[in-house]
Structures are given as structure tokens and as C-alpha cells.
Amino acid sequence: MTTPNRIILDKYLRHNKKFPHIWCPGCGIGIVLAALLRAIDRTGWTKDEIVLVSGIGCSSRAPVYVDFNTLHTAHGRALPFATGIKAARPPLKVIVFTGDGDCAAIGGNHLIHACRRNIDITTVVVNNYIYGMTGGQQSPTTPEGMKATTATRGVIDQPFHIAELAASAGATFAARSTTYHAKELESFILKGLEHKGFSLVEAISQAPVCFGRRNGMGDPVEMVKREKELAIPISKTAGMTFEEKKDKIVTGIIEEREAQEWTDLYAGVKKTAGEE
Amino acid sequence: MKKKNGQLLQGNEAVVEGALYAGCSFYAGYPITPSTEIAEVLSVKLPERGGTFIQMEDEIASIGACLGASLAGAKSMTATSGPGFSLMQELIGYGVISEIPMVLVNVMRFGPSTGLPTSPSQGDVMQARWGTHGDHPIIVLTADSVPETFEMTVKAFNFSEKYRIPVILLLDEVVGHMREKITIPAEGEVKVVDRLKPEMPPEWYAPYADTNTGVPPMAAFGDGYRHHVTGLVHDAQGFPTAKPEEVVSGMDRLFSKISRGFSEVCITEELYCDDAKTIILSYGAAARSARDAVETMRADGEKVGLIKLKTLWPFPKAALEKYEKSVENIIVAEMNRGQIYREVWRVARGRWQVGKALAPYGNMLTPDMILDVARKVTK
Amino acid sequence: MYKEIRLAGSGGQGLITAGVILAEAAIAGGHEAVQTQSYGPEARGGASRADVIISDEAILYPKARKFDIFLALTQEAYDKFRGDLAPGGLLIIDSDLVDPAGDRGAKAVPITAAVKKNFGERMPPNVMALGVIHGMMPLVAERKLLDTVKNRVPQKSVDKNVKAFKMGIKMGKAFVDQPAAPSNDADL
Known part of the structure; x- marks a missing residue:
């Protein structure tokens, strides 16, 4: 039985925080945040044991609105702060909420090393292909040919595929879904939260004002529909070439495996050191 | 052992x-x-x-x-x-x-x-x-x-x-x-300070509220005091704010909580300063050479003293101002091109002649390098 | 007592460890001691030096200026770190690896060769060098030095190092009463 959104919002939003939020009308970040809150609700964790950490950018403004221990760090640095919290106090449930620029550009090195450590942190990346807060500059995930204020003739750099990047860097859970597939997104986030080790869920999202408008993608509804059209489950990608997959959104669980987790391993180091 | x-x-x-x-x-x-x-x-x-x-x-x-x-x-x-x-x-x-x-x-x-x-x-x-x-x-x-x-x-x-x-x-x-x-002091021999933790009920906790010291108590994540931390300018609750009155009070408290502690935070050591006409001011490794030079000059009967900084910032200017009337020269001895020298010169406001003995090439400042400068001044 | 010692050689010869042992033994013997170093970016090779000052009073300037003992195990280190000897100071060089040029009175000891011959290629010459120094000019009690050597060298090589230390003392003592090495002045 799923809890209605209204109950979830009432339970987890901060009542002493002045709304409205800063996101543009039609932005997908709220859909991703709601999916996260529903997933958290299904874990049964208490609000006191959860730490929600973010960097800088539109999506990184999310923590201020929700009633956990919340930490809005510097640009790109959510994962180092989160690593320090988790390593110093392993019982805490540490979740990072970040965006494509924050996580994969300025924070890219931290991302791959957090994956490599397999430390028990769940990272939710809102990938809307653009720097929204600064008004629409190209990000490391902007598809080739798309326009941004710093690529008015079209992006020429190859984009990162964040979930695959995380998996190849050692993340033991990596998945991708979209704001159209909000229920699937919620279930992937829940799997990530319950996974022991570093988990990353990439949420493809719409930025109608800073990205869609400049690229002729129509209103927010059309943008979300486009996600549905481009989505292809990973189960159906067998045999597809890189070129064939390039313009699709591959959804599903990209990596899921068991491996020893950092704080568990370090507990072992402490035990050995204490006995020496 | x-x-x-x-x-x-x-x-x-x-x-x-x-x-x-x-x-x-x-x-x-x-x-x-x-x-x-x-x-x-x-x-x-x-x-x-x-x-x-x-x-x-x-x-x-x-x-x-x-x-x-x-x-x-x-x-x-x-x-x-x-x-x-x-x-x-x-x-x-x-x-x-x-x-x-x-x-x-x-x-x-x-x-x-x-x-x-x-x-x-x-x-x-x-x-x-x-x-x-x-x-x-x-x-x-x-x-x-x-x-x-x-x-x-x-x-x-x-x-x-x-x-x-x-x-x-x-x-x-x-x-x-x-x-x-x-010799490492025994446990309890040196004071160890821990951060103040909140004692009020969580719903009353304001992580950035002013207190009588200017320093609010700090709850750890997981202690039951859920709160927000941000690098944005924030109000007493920790939420972002751009309201002028909140910006003013928040930013002023950041400074005043330290300035209220100046007398504790600004640490110096002084040697032979009471009758000194010339003070050598130094810190870190350079202060060892400065002390060596001061001892040498004292043995020669020169009225030279030493101020050793153990705190660099906030700059302990009170330690200098104590000797406002008696001291004529201050020589800053340091291993750079005069970073604390500039600060002393700023603080001096013409009250003392400020000189410098510097080692700016990745070498240790020697007592002789300081003596060369100091002896010219005391001559 | 006030003594300044400089141990100069190349990275990997263990001379910083030798300096640490000397300073630690001096402290164990109730003296004040300071050890500093100068080294290059290399973990092996390059000229490096360790300075030790042993005193019965507080030591201010921590680097050696007028050496009571200057030991050089490589030519590069000798050339780079050679400075003034204090009156009565000892100049000790590795007889096979350092040409003291015009330095009269250098005690040329085949330290590296003796270490290699007796303990093999992989044994560093540092502890034997300490023995040589002690044989020529005892600075701290032999017992304290020996204890410190045992504490500071790798566990598995304690015996070898104790032997090297004692051998060094003999070599050093043998040199004390010998005439100075022939000066090269005649060749110039």
C-alpha cells in the first residue's frame, strides 16, 4: 500500500521553512525529490538518522526544504562531506542529492573515488543536461549538438553517462530512470537506499526554462513525454551499438553486485589495530 | 613507552x-x-x-x-x-x-x-x-x-x-x-576543550543563534537536533537569508565571537622586552634564530628584546603596543619577503622604526642574518 | 657539552636515521639534542644531510654551523655540505668514495667497503658510520647508543647492525692515533 504524496510531503517537508521553493515552474527536481521522500518513507528510517547532503546548483537546494539533518555544501563537494559524515559516524544514513554539473563536472573526481571506495552512501543525481542555476550553460551531460548559453552553436563535447561511469568506477549499485517513470525511479532509489555499499541513481529530468526552451523542446509536459519516447529498458539494448543507443535514455539497473563496504572494512582495521 | x-x-x-x-x-x-x-x-x-x-x-x-x-x-x-x-x-x-x-x-x-x-x-x-x-x-x-x-x-x-x-x-x-x-604531558595536565552541545529541547534549538559568548552550541548530525547547514548566508535557524538585518547580525557575530576572545587567542612570548630599545619580532623556526641573536646581543650589553608570536592571526598587536613608549625599533625576522613585516609596519603607524631580517630563498634564517640587521639599527 | 655533528651522504644510506639514533641516545643520556635534515626530492640518491646538536643547555638555532664532526660518505654530499670545522673538529670521509682534495687531517675510513664486505650489498652504512664516530669521539655513552640502535633499526637486522656498530668502533679507534691522511697539496 503506497502512502499518498500529500501525507509524505506533510511528514517530510520542513514546516518552519518559508516556501515557495526556488525551482522554475515545470522543473523536474520536485518529482525526483518526491520520489526520494517516498522511497525513504518505505525504508522505515527515522528522520534523525538520515543526513541529506548536497552541493551547489538547482537540485542541491533540495535539502533545505526537508526535515532531516541537512547539509548544503560547496559546489561539487557533497560527496567528500558525505564521506566524512559516514566514515565518522557509520550508523547514519547518508544520502547525497546532486545534479549533473555538481556531480560529474566539478565533483567528478570525488564521484569516481566515492564509487571506488564503495562507501555506503546513496547518491541521487538529477540529470537535466544543463547548469540551471547560472542560467543554462552546457554541462558534462549535455548531448552533442544541443544548445546552451556557452554553446550557442551546439555542444561539441561528448556527454558523460553518469550511471555507467559510476558502475565502471566501482559503484556496486547504479541505475537510471526518468521523471516520467516516477514510480520506477522511486523503486530504484529504494533499492539504492537499501543497498549496502555505494549506490547511484541517475534521474533524467526536465529543465524547461534553461534547457528545453533553448532547444525547442516545448513545454514541460512535452519534455516529459520526450523522456518516455527516448527511454529504452536496458533489457532491450542487447546487441545495440553505441551509435544506436547514443540518443536514447537507457533505463534500468545498470549495476547491482555485492562487495565489501568501506565502513565495514574500516571497522575491521580498527579491530585489528586495537588488538595489536 | x-x-x-x-x-x-x-x-x-x-x-x-x-x-x-x-x-x-x-x-x-x-x-x-x-x-x-x-x-x-x-x-x-x-x-x-x-x-x-x-x-x-x-x-x-x-x-x-x-x-x-x-x-x-x-x-x-x-x-x-x-x-x-x-x-x-x-x-x-x-x-x-x-x-x-x-x-x-x-x-x-x-x-x-x-x-x-x-x-x-x-x-x-x-x-x-x-x-x-x-x-x-x-x-x-x-x-x-x-x-x-x-x-x-x-x-x-x-x-x-x-x-x-x-x-x-x-x-x-x-x-x-x-x-x-x-615530554608529553599526562592526561589531564593540559586543558582540553570540547564544543558546547545543546541542552534545550530539539524544537527550541537554533544552530546559529547569538549567545552570551557569541558562539552557539553545536549539535552533531544524529543527535536528534535536526538542522540545516549551508554555506549561504543564513539566519539563526541555518536557513538561507538575504534579509539585510539577518545578514548584518549573522556576519557581525562571526567576527565578534572571535574578537571577544582576542586576549585568550593572541598568544606571544616576550624576552628581555622591559628595557629593550629594539625588539626582534619573530615566529616559527625563525624565532629560534631570533632568540639566538637576542642572547648574543644581550651578552654584548645591547638593550634588545624578543617578541615571539605563537598566534599569527588575529595579529597580536597588543603585545607590541605594551612597549609603545619604551621601544624605538622593531625588527621582523621571518622566512619570506616580509609578510608579517607589512603587518607590523601597518600596526606601527609610525610609532616605531620597523626593519626586517628576511630569508626569502627557501633557506633557514640564521642568527647572523638577524645580527647583521639588528646591529646596524642599534649602532 | 656542546657538539655539532653533520652526517652527509646520499638518500638511502640511512644517515638521517643515524642522526636520529645519535640524538635519541643523547636524550636518553640526559642531554638536550636537536636533529634536523636537508634533503632533495629523491627517496634514493641525491645529496642529503642530517645535523645533530647535542648540548647541556637549550638549543636555539637547530642547524650545525661549526662542526665538531663532519662525516661525508659521498663526494656530492661532501662538496655540497662541507662547512667549517670547530677547533679540534673531526673530518671523517669514506676513503673509497670521497676525495677530500686539500683537506688536511681528514680521517679516511673505508666504511662503505667494510659494510659491503661483511654484511653484503643491501646493508646501509649508517650504523657502522655511527660506530666509527663513536670510536673517534665518544659523544654519548656506548650503552645508550647501542640500545638506541637496537630500537631504531628493523627488527630482523638488529644483530647485523650491532655487529656493524662494534666493528665501526674498532675502525674508529684505530684511526684516532694514526697520523692524518696524506695531504694532496703536493699534487697541486
Whole structure:
């Protein structure tokens, strides 16, 4: 039985925080945040044991609105702060909420090393292909040919595929879904939260004002529909070439495996050191 | 093992001993000469005491992890040298505005960029003061010997906990790598300060509210006091604000909580200053040479005194102003091109002649170099 | 007592460890001691030096200025770190690796060769060098030095190092009463 959104919002939003939020009308970040809150609700964790950490950018403004221990760090640095919290106090449930620029550009090195450590942190990346807060500059995930204020003739750099990047860097859970597939997104986030080790869920999202408008993608509804059209489950990608997959959104669980987790391993180091 | 005559320790090892004495339970760092021994020794000792050591991917991640660990309740520390110190600058400001205690040790090496990685220098004095962007208060301590390194490391933790601010311990390669005798104080012999924790019910807790000391109590994540921490200018609840009255009161409190503690935070040592016409002012390794030079000149009957800075920032100007009437010359002895010299010159406002004895090439300032300058002045 | 000692050689010869042992033994013997170093970026090779000052009073300037003992195990280190000897100071060089040029009175001891011959290629010459120094000019009690050597060298090589230390003392003592090495002045 799923809890209605209204109950979830009432339970987890901060009542002493002045709304409205800063996101543009039609932005997908709220859909991703709601999916996260529903997933958290299904874990049964208490609000006191959860730490929600973010960097800088539109999506990184999310923590201020929700009633956990919340930490809005510097640009790109959510994962180092989160690593320090988790390593110093392993019982805490540490979740990072970040965006494509924050996580994969300025924070890219931290991302791959957090994956490599397999430390028990769940990272939710809102990938809307653009720097929204600064008004629409190209990000490391902007598809080739798309326009941004710093690529008015079209992006020429190859984009990162964040979930695959995380998996190849050692993340033991990596998945991708979209704001159209909000229920699937919620279930992937829940799997990530319950996974022991570093988990990353990439949420493809719409930025109608800073990205869609400049690229002729129509209103927010059309943008979300486009996600549905481009989505292809990973189960159906067998045999597809890189070129064939390039313009699709591959959804599903990209990596899921068991491996020893950092704080568990370090507990072992402490035990050995204490006995020496 | 306790030895009756004390033990031989390196300055960097004294940082470790001081940190553990002060209750440090978390270290995140990245290797860099000449600070690396601090990480190496803590990687062994922290887990033995139930603490956590983690080697991060770079210095930005190192200070980020320390700030995170501190928010989770751990006394945390990182150590680095010039290039790493430059990388850490942004998050020093984060720690200042979000009022997160931690200790950052910079064992200074010579030169901009890679410079002379194994040569001593005191070239980061101004960077320690102004390296991170925006107006901000900071506490920067230093030491000139192995025992003093221990002492000032404990003080660095104490100040960071008491005032909720990152404290920088600025050592130089000479002190960091020098080995000399130290007797580690017994537990309880030196005061250790822990951050004030909230005692009110969680719903009353305002993490950035003004108090009678200006320093609000600090709850750790997981303690039941759910709150928001941000690098944005924030109100007493920690929520972002741009309201002028909240910006004014929040930012003013950041400064005033430190300025209220000036008399405690600004630490100096004075020698033969009472009748001195000339004072040599120095700090760190250079202060050893300065003391040597002062002793030599005193033996020659010259009225020379020494002020040794153990706190660099806030600049302990009261220690100089005490001798406003009696002193004619101040000579600043340091291993750079005159960073504290400029500060003394600023503070002097023409009240004293300010001279300098400098070693700006990655070499140790010698007593002779100071004597050359001082004797010209006292002639 | 006030003595300044400089141990100069190349990275990997263990001279910083030798300096640490000397300073630690001095402290164990109730003296003040300071050890500093100067080294290059290399972990192996390059000229490096360790300075030790042993005193019965507080030591201010921590680097050696007028050496009571200057030991050089490589030519590069000799050339780079050679400074003034204090009156009565000892100049000790490795007889096979250092040409003291015009330095009269250099005690040329085949330290490296003796270490290699007796303990093999992989044994560093540092502890034998300490023995040689002690044989020529005892600074701290032999017992304290020996204890410190045992504490500071790797566990598995304690016996070898104790032997090397004692051998060094004999070599050093043998040199004390010998005439100075022939000066090269005649060749110039």
C-alpha cells in the first residue's frame, strides 16, 4: 500500500521553512525529490538518522526544504562531506542529492573515488543536461549538438553517462530512470537506499526554462513525454551499438553486485589495530 | 613507552601527539611533502584508538571530509603544504561561515606552485589570513619547537571547538621535520576543550543563534537536533537569508565571537622586552634564530628584546603596543619577503622604526642574518 | 657539552636515521639534542644531510654551523655540505668514495667497503658510520647508543647492525692515533 504524496510531503517537508521553493515552474527536481521522500518513507528510517547532503546548483537546494539533518555544501563537494559524515559516524544514513554539473563536472573526481571506495552512501543525481542555476550553460551531460548559453552553436563535447561511469568506477549499485517513470525511479532509489555499499541513481529530468526552451523542446509536459519516447529498458539494448543507443535514455539497473563496504572494512582495521 | 628524560620526536609527530591528546578522532588527508608524516603516523594510531583515518583523492576532498566528520561530532584534522593549502582555501571559508570546528595544519614549504618542495619557508602567512574569499575571521597559530608544536596543536583544537571555527596551524619545514626532546604531558595536565552541545529541547534549538559568548552550541548530525547547514548566508535557524538585518547580525557575530576572545587567542612570548630599545619580532623556526641573536646581543650589553608570536592571526598587536613608549625599533625576522613585516609596519603607524631580517630563498634564517640587521639599527 | 655533528651522504644510506639514533641516545643520556635534515626530492640518491646538536643547555638555532664532526660518505654530499670545522673538529670521509682534495687531517675510513664486505650489498652504512664516530669521539655513552640502535633499526637486522656498530668502533679507534691522511697539496 503506497502512502499518498500529500501525507509524505506533510511528514517530510520542513514546516518552519518559508516556501515557495526556488525551482522554475515545470522543473523536474520536485518529482525526483518526491520520489526520494517516498522511497525513504518505505525504508522505515527515522528522520534523525538520515543526513541529506548536497552541493551547489538547482537540485542541491533540495535539502533545505526537508526535515532531516541537512547539509548544503560547496559546489561539487557533497560527496567528500558525505564521506566524512559516514566514515565518522557509520550508523547514519547518508544520502547525497546532486545534479549533473555538481556531480560529474566539478565533483567528478570525488564521484569516481566515492564509487571506488564503495562507501555506503546513496547518491541521487538529477540529470537535466544543463547548469540551471547560472542560467543554462552546457554541462558534462549535455548531448552533442544541443544548445546552451556557452554553446550557442551546439555542444561539441561528448556527454558523460553518469550511471555507467559510476558502475565502471566501482559503484556496486547504479541505475537510471526518468521523471516520467516516477514510480520506477522511486523503486530504484529504494533499492539504492537499501543497498549496502555505494549506490547511484541517475534521474533524467526536465529543465524547461534553461534547457528545453533553448532547444525547442516545448513545454514541460512535452519534455516529459520526450523522456518516455527516448527511454529504452536496458533489457532491450542487447546487441545495440553505441551509435544506436547514443540518443536514447537507457533505463534500468545498470549495476547491482555485492562487495565489501568501506565502513565495514574500516571497522575491521580498527579491530585489528586495537588488538595489536 | 614513557621515558624519564623525555623522548625524541619530530615536529610532525608532535602534531599527531597533540591532536590525539586533544581528542582528535578523524583525519582525512592527501600526501604532500613536508607534512606527510602526520598522515602516516595517524593512519597507524587513529584506528588503535577507535578513530578514523581516510586518505582522500585530493586536498579539497580532505578538508570536505573533515568538515563532514566534524558535523557528525568528530574532532577532525587535515594536514598539507602549500599546493594543497591553496586547494583547500574555498572550504576554509565554508567552515568559517558554517561555524564548523576543525584543525588544518600547513607545514609550509618554499615557493609558489611546486616551488622547492623540501625547502623551508614561511611564505603562506598572508594566504592563511586571506586565502579564502570574502571577509572572514580566522585563527592561525604557529610553533617554533617540537614541544611547542604539541602545545599549539592542542590549543588549535581547543580554539576551534570553543569558537566553532577552523583553526590553521602554520608550521614550517624546519619545525615539521626537526626532532628534539619532548615530554608529553599526562592526561589531564593540559586543558582540553570540547564544543558546547545543546541542552534545550530539539524544537527550541537554533544552530546559529547569538549567545552570551557569541558562539552557539553545536549539535552533531544524529543527535536528534535536526538542522540545516549551508554555506549561504543564513539566519539563526541555518536557513538561507538575504534579509539585510539577518545578514548584518549573522556576519557581525562571526567576527565578534572571535574578537571577544582576542586576549585568550593572541598568544606571544616576550624576552628581555622591559628595557629593550629594539625588539626582534619573530615566529616559527625563525624565532629560534631570533632568540639566538637576542642572547648574543644581550651578552654584548645591547638593550634588545624578543617578541615571539605563537598566534599569527588575529595579529597580536597588543603585545607590541605594551612597549609603545619604551621601544624605538622593531625588527621582523621571518622566512619570506616580509609578510608579517607589512603587518607590523601597518600596526606601527609610525610609532616605531620597523626593519626586517628576511630569508626569502627557501633557506633557514640564521642568527647572523638577524645580527647583521639588528646591529646596524642599534649602532 | 656542546657538539655539532653533520652526517652527509646520499638518500638511502640511512644517515638521517643515524642522526636520529645519535640524538635519541643523547636524550636518553640526559642531554638536550636537536636533529634536523636537508634533503632533495629523491627517496634514493641525491645529496642529503642530517645535523645533530647535542648540548647541556637549550638549543636555539637547530642547524650545525661549526662542526665538531663532519662525516661525508659521498663526494656530492661532501662538496655540497662541507662547512667549517670547530677547533679540534673531526673530518671523517669514506676513503673509497670521497676525495677530500686539500683537506688536511681528514680521517679516511673505508666504511662503505667494510659494510659491503661483511654484511653484503643491501646493508646501509649508517650504523657502522655511527660506530666509527663513536670510536673517534665518544659523544654519548656506548650503552645508550647501542640500545638506541637496537630500537631504531628493523627488527630482523638488529644483530647485523650491532655487529656493524662494534666493528665501526674498532675502525674508529684505530684511526684516532694514526697520523692524518696524506695531504694532496703536493699534487697541486
